[in-house]
Amino acid sequence: MNEQSPFDSAPDEQLGAALREALPAPFGGAFVNRVQARLRQQRPRSWDEELAGWFWQGLLASSLVAVMAGWGLKAFGRSDEVETAASASVASQLLDGATPGANVLLASMSSADTP
């Protein structure tokens, strides 16, 4: 330790040890645990964790698709039925040799307009 040599390039061991003692860094284990807990929060998620994170959104979306598909099929099936029924009524009345009534003709025309 020599105050007269200002530019000595060697660390002062005695002062260094005293400083390390004086500057507090206690409970190293607790500090490391704290940092590691924060690191886990920031860690990029693996593919299975990523999938698990999307589970509820995926379930909701697939349920909506299923409901809409069901509704669509049902609506399509019903218009098909009406058209078939109307055609069958006109055809059966013509085959019977009877003149179809106005209600039967209107029903068959309206079902023909339906896309």
Added chain:
Amino acid sequence: MTGVDEAELASRAGRGDADAFGELVEKHQAMARRVAYAILEDREDADDAAQEGFLSAWRAIARYDPSKAFRPWLMQIVVNAARDLRRRRRVRAADPLDSVSAASRDNPAREAGDIDLGERLRAALATLPERQRLAVVLFDAEGYAQAEIAALLGIPEGTVKSDVFHGRRALRRVLSTVKEEWDE
């Protein structure tokens, strides 16, 4: 742990290995907290800054060049985190750190009284400008080369030498005073 081990750990951490980075945290936590304390002069603030420094380093680890030393790279981030925290503290509060340090600056010896060497050294450190504190802590306590400190603090090497000299002078005075008291 050798430099090669450290480079290997940093390289694994760069590929997303959190356990490897955890080992680096364990190895450098004491140094990071001491350096942050030299800037902030408060243990809890120093721990917050050191933690923020480690988290920033984790976020930036992919950009770390393994051909260079890891320790100065990490310490640069910790120093920045500590300075950033100090700035935010100053904005948020009416600078409690300065009020704590002011008493020490007035008369560190009288404030120290009969208290132990550690407290006297901390009081003496508080009388130094931040750059001198950092220079002497990094050089004497943490074993950084003067060139490394110059790069880390963004100042010329000659300034580091001068800061270390002036910082040491104040601290050695405390050491010798305490030694004299112990000898009596």
